């Protein structure tokens with residue numbers, strides 16, 4: 001098999017952001033107001049800080065108003081719920097994202113269910129989960145990572161996945177389950193595999209579309225990939241890379257890898273997403289798309305199709 005096509009998530013994400021930007025200008029001209037995105041972060045996890053920073057930066061690039069609430073790690077659940085309720089009531093806010101994970105003393109589910117479903121641009125509220133799983137896709141906010149992954153699948157295979165076998169490895173509420181719903185809505189035959197699946201390798205080898213969302217660095221080697229498959233790698237794992245030398249504090253430098261062994265898988269796949277530069281940038285782009293869609297809905301304006 002020839003070397004696989006590398007699916008450039010960064011380029012597709014840039015295209016989406018251009019569309020969001022243009023549509024934001026139209027909306028501003030019509031209503032005089034910009035879409036508003038509120039990001040709430042509790043605690044100082046450095047990785048979370050980086051993600052929140054790039055979300056805020058992209059929001060500004062799109063012409064949104066972007067507000068950030070940084071609460072310290074000891075913030076009580078009640079205080080956080082109040083912040084969320086205030087954002088629900090604020091007409092300048094179209095999208096609310098509470099960065100996960102939250103500190104242990106806070107009930108994550110309770111916080112998510114407090115977000116107004118029509119501002120839930122993460123798509124985690126039960127109302128949006130229900131909309132997606134009943135096929136009410138026009139009304140649903142779809143979680144950003146699976147929504148972005150789905151656009152990358154469509155880049156390669158088009159909109160109709162009739163006759164294709166899709167295997168998702170990972171059953172999380174944030175990625176695996178919503179990804180299954182999206183693939184099913186596009187007519188694929190869907191299997192959700194996970195850590196307790198018997199003969200995972202054989203199951204994966206049956207996949208025309210293989211989605212890896214296990215959170216284990218480079219776990220899916222070439223042996224898991226069917227010739228000609230489309231491979232979507234959702235994993236983002238930071239591993240030590242001693243070959244790059246040491247950081248100033250004497251610990252080894254790190255690099256990002258996915259859940260798929262890219263070098264091996266790309267010898268078999270027809271197309272594959274890299275890490276970084278694959279699904280990650282799409283996640284942020286879809287957050288912008290969802291926020292725009294929310295603002296358009298309030299304004300009674302047509303939102304672009306993505």
Ligand SMILES: Nc1nc(=O)c2c([nH]1)NC[C@@H]1CN(c3ccc(C(=O)N[C@@H](CCC(=O)O)C(=O)O)cc3)C=[N+]21
Pocket residue numbers: 048050051097098099100101122144236256275276277278279280281282283284
């Ligand atoms: N409520 C909530 N919603 C989220 O969407 C959410 C969250 N909580 N908590 C944390 C995760 C993580 N996440 C990422 C988004 C973009 C990249 C991304 O753009 N990654 C780049 C690399 C970035 C780097 O170099 O570290 C890439 O893959 O190319 C990664 C991770 C969103 N998350």
